Amino acid sequence: MIVLPLLKGLWLTLRRFFSKPITVQYPDVKRVPAPRWRGMHYFDKDAKGETTCVACGLCVAVCPSNCIYLEIGEREDGNRYPIRYEIDGLRCIFCGYCQEACPVNAIRLGPGYEYVKYSRADFTLTKESLLSMYEGKE
Amino acid sequence: MMDAVFFVAESVVKSVLLIGVLLTFFAYLTLAERKILGRFQIRLGPNRVGPWGLLQPVADGIKALTKEDMIPAAADKVVFVLGPAVAVFAALSMFAVIPFGGTIQLFGRDIKLVIGDVDIGLLFVFAFATLGEYGIVLGGWSSGNKYGVLGSLRAAAQMISYEVALGLIAIGTVILAGSLRLTDIVEAQRGMWFIVYQPFAFLLYLIAGLAEINRTPFDMPEAESELACGFNIEYSSMKFALYFMAEYVHMIVVAAIITTLFLGGWLGPWLPGPLWFFIKVCAVIFFFIWERATFPRLRYDHIMKFGWKVLLPVALANVVVTAFVVALR
Numbered sequence: 221m222i223v224l225p226l227l228k229g230l231w232l233t234l235r236r237f238f239s240k241p242i243t244v245q246y247p248d249v250k251r252v253p254a255p256r257w258r259g260m261h262y263f264d265k266d267a268k269g270e271t272t273c274v275a276c277g278l279c280v281a282v283c284p285s286n287c288i289y290l291e292i293g294e295r296e297d298g299n300r301y302p303i304r305y306e307i308d309g310l311r312c313i314f315c316g317y318c319q320e321a322c323p324v325n326a327i328r329l330g331p332g333y334e335y336v337k338y339s340r341a342d343f344t345l346t347k348e349s350l351l352s353m354y355e356g357k358e
Numbered sequence: 359m360m361d362a363v364f365f366v367a368e369s370v371v372k373s374v375l376l377i378g379v380l381l382t383f384f385a386y387l388t389l390a391e392r393k394i395l396g397r398f399q400i401r402l403g404p405n406r407v408g409p410w411g412l413l414q415p416v417a418d419g420i421k422a423l424t425k426e427d428m429i430p431a432a433a434d435k436v437v438f439v440l441g442p443a444v445a446v447f448a449a450l451s452m453f454a455v456i457p458f459g460g461t462i463q464l465f466g467r468d469i470k471l472v473i474g475d476v477d478i479g480l481l482f483v484f485a486f487a488t489l490g491e492y493g494i495v496l497g498g499w500s501s502g503n504k505y506g507v508l509g510s511l512r513a514a515a516q517m518i519s520y521e522v523a524l525g526l527i528a529i530g531t532v533i534l535a536g537s538l539r540l541t542d543i544v545e546a547q548r549g550m551w552f553i554v555y556q557p558f559a560f561l562l563y564l565i566a567g568l569a570e571i572n573r574t575p576f577d578m579p580e581a582e583s584e585l586a587c588g589f590n591i592e593y594s595s596m597k598f599a600l601y602f603m604a605e606y607v608h609m610i611v612v613a614a615i616i617t618t619l620f621l622g623g624w625l626g627p628w629l630p631g632p633l634w635f636f637i638k639v640c641a642v643i644f645f646f647i648w649e650r651a652t653f654p655r656l657r658y659d660h661i662m663k664f665g666w667k668v669l670l671p672v673a674l675a676n677v678v679v680t681a682f683v684v685a686l687r
Contacts (some may be wrong), residue, residue, distance in 0.1 A: 233652040
């Protein structure tokens with residue numbers, strides 16, 4: 221019969237009509253991202269609140285879209301640290317290779333997924349913004 | 359003399375009220391359709407403008423009014439403007455003969471809850487339904503756009519194929535009621551609704567009605583995926599809104615005709631007549647939205663094949679059988 225599949229379809233949609241909507245009302249309710257979600261980068265901090273980055277440059281080398289800029293400095297005790305560390309947020313593809321390459325787990329990708337700004341310059345992530353990325357949240 | 363004045367005043371008041379109710383119904387029908395479609399797709403539907411999205415029609419109206427109103431250079435300007443006007447006029451006019459209630463007593467006069475209780479009501483409805491299709495055909499044809507012309511061609515072909523069947527299907531109920539007057543048809547259903555005597559005709563009328571109002575699965579004239587909106591491709595601003603209005607009012611009218619012909623019109627226990635009428639119309643419209651959420655668009659040649667090779671023969675058979683049964687009774 222030709223009619224039976226039509227009725228089956230109607231029955232299926234009617235069941236959907238009486239089921240609960242799965243909509244997440246976004247600005248009011250925010251989804252919790254998956255544990256391994258690769259969102260906005262942040263810097264791991266040491267006890268003094270400084271970055272643990274040793275400016276080895278592995279992340280710069282591994283970055284497939286060449287969006288990390290690093291200027292290397294040296295402290296008095298001989299340890300290297302980044303004078304400038306910038307990620308061009310508009311070129312980053314959030315692959316997470318920097319996180320994998322980092323020998324001291326300094327650069328990480330966090331859960332943040334709201335990436336909306338008013339000017340292009342605001343998308344550049346600096347050392348300061350990476351350090352304060354998730355401050356006051358969680 | 360006084361009677362004439364009363365008649366004119368009564369008609370004007372009823373017309374104004376009915377148009378107001380219809381346009382409000384249209385506005386909230388668009389919202390209801392989006393909400394209900396949303397629920398069919400396990401979504402919520404629009405709920406941002408006002409509580410539960412109740413002001414969404416207002417926002418849509420403001421948007422439609424403030425958009426740029428363009429007339430393409432290649433268009434036939436007079437016909438281009440005339441198209442949506444004809445469509446809306448025809449859609450609204452059809453409701454003039456549809457009874458939405460019995461007779462009520464007001465100011466010591468019997469007032470029939472129908473604007474024009476003409477004795478060729480059904481004929482009037484079909485005539486104006488066809489005129490509504492003209493609005494679509496003219497609009498698409500005059501836009502000077504190939505997709506518009508294709509949409510119009512399809513609208514014309516679909517109109518010819520399905521109006522014939524639609525008329526034949528309705529004849530079954532006319533034979534049972536013995537009148538073309540819609541109030542008589544409703545009164546004839548006082549004992550039993552015609553859906554019981556004419557179940558096939560009811561189903562066929564639902565299908566052919568869908569084809570008449572260009573709704574999925576028969577929305578050939580404006581097939582988005584192939585024709586990029588078809589006949590109304592060049593329309594913007596309020597002209598587009600008028601086509602939209604025509605389509606939805608036409609949908610309400612077809613639901614009202616189905617209610618009148620098969621579901622006993624305003625008849626029903628306990629509740630007042632107009633409320634019954636409203637409930638039945640809403641039920642039919644719910645089905646229209648429900649099937650839109652279910653069925654994909656048919657292929658063009660399948661629609662033609664179905665119209666001529668299935669719908670028309672079955673409708674003819676229904677007329678013949680009904681006539682025989684009524685004659686032998």
